[in-house]
Amino acid sequence: MxxxxxxxxxxxxxxxxxxxARVVVAAFASQLDPTIEELSDIKTAVSEGVTNAIIHGYxxxxxxxxxxxxxxxxxxxxxxxxxGKGIADINKAMxxxxxxxxxxxxxxxxxxxxxxxMDDLTVESHVNKGTKIKMTKMFKSLSNRx
Amino acid sequence: xxxxxxxVNDYLVVELKGELDHHxxxxxxxxxxxxxxxxxxxxxxxxxxQLKFMDSSGIGLVMGRYKNCKERNGNLLIVSTSxxxxxILKMSGLMKIIKVYSTIDEAIKG
Ligand SMILES: Nc1ncnc2c1ncn2[C@@H]1O[C@H](COP(=O)(O)OP(=O)(O)OP(=O)(O)O)[C@@H](O)[C@H]1O
Ligand SMILES: [Mg+2]
Numbered sequence: 564m565x566x567x568x569x570x571x572x573x574x575x576x577x578x579x580x581x582x583x584a585r586v587v588v589a590a591f592a593s594q595l596d597p598t599i600e601e602l603s604d605i606k607t608a609v610s611e612g613v614t615n616a617i618i619h620g621y622x623x624x625x626x627x628x629x630x631x632x633x634x635x636x637x638x639x640x641x642x643x644x645x646x647g648k649g650i651a652d653i654n655k656a657m658x659x660x661x662x663x664x665x666x667x668x669x670x671x672x673x674x675x676x677x678x679x680x681m682d683d684l685t686v687e688s689h690v691n692k693g694t695k696i697k698m699t700k701m702f703k704s705l706s707n708r709x
Numbered sequence: 710x711x712x713x714x715x716x717v718n719d720y721l722v723v724e725l726k727g728e729l730d731h732h733x734x735x736x737x738x739x740x741x742x743x744x745x746x747x748x749x750x751x752x753x754x755x756x757x758x759q760l761k762f763m764d765s766s767g768i769g770l771v772m773g774r775y776k777n778c779k780e781r782n783g784n785l786l787i788v789s790t791s792x793x794x795x796x797i798l799k800m801s802g803l804m805k806i807i808k809v810y811s812t813i814d815e816a817i818k819g
Binding site for chain 2: 579581617618668669676679
């Protein structure tokens with residue numbers, strides 16, 4: 564059993580911080596001794612959430628992105644929060660291939676990737692206030708070992 | 710991320726190494742389009758087999774180059790051996806419209 568542990572990371576919404584954020588979360592998650600596949604799933608999901616905060620949330624100007632991670636037993640919970648423009652229609656935003664930025668070569672698959680690579684995804688958002696997503700994943704590698 | 714290019718027949722061969730995300734994909738797009746249009750090429754082979762990381766920005770990059778090639782009646786081919794990259798390509802439906810090979814030679818031979 565892994566004792567409960569948590570961390571909080573705050574950084575400026577610069578694209579160079581995308582790799583920083585996913586590497587930090589992955590390093591923290593390593594305490595649970597996940598498989599390489601589980602770790603890359605987490606890195607990808609974090610990259611999607613953080614990129615969204617940067618290019619959509621703070622579309623009109625830089626701001627702070629907050630990433631919190633909690634691990635307990637074999638479960639990891641990650642929240643990614645911005646205080647940016649918010650999402651007016653969450654259901655539409657989560658549809659596969661929906662993007663508000665096709666000109667920037669976005670594919671509209673970010674939420675689908677997060678949903679597929681994590682076990683659970685919830686999105687909370689208010690226009691002009693910001694967006695907070697919460698993702699959880701159970702490390703199967705660990706439950707097998709117990 | 711490192712990007713290297715080569716021209717074989719009317720194929721632009723692009724090898725991507727490192728991490729492909731939003732931060733690196735815009736630069737990759739500019740470089741690939743520059744080589745493709747400046748050399749008036751028809752087809753592109755994107756070699757993703759040496760990528761250590763790829764997120765949905767990679768899907769956008771592949772889709773964009775697919776459109777470039779289709780506009781010229783050319784073809785986009787992918788080289789990928791990583792199960793992880795293939796998982797993302799499959800999820801996006803790209804594997805249904807784009808052929809994936811395991812080496813550049815195989816892709817050129819068709
Ligand atoms: N943090 C956010 N703030 C504001 N809008 C957001 C945020 N996250 C997502 N969205 C909206 O939801 C849409 C869908 O997001 P999703 O990540 O699925 O696709 P994308 O970012 O457009 O493209 P991709 O992630 O494939 O590059 C975005 O186009 C954007 O309009
Ligand atoms: Mg996205």
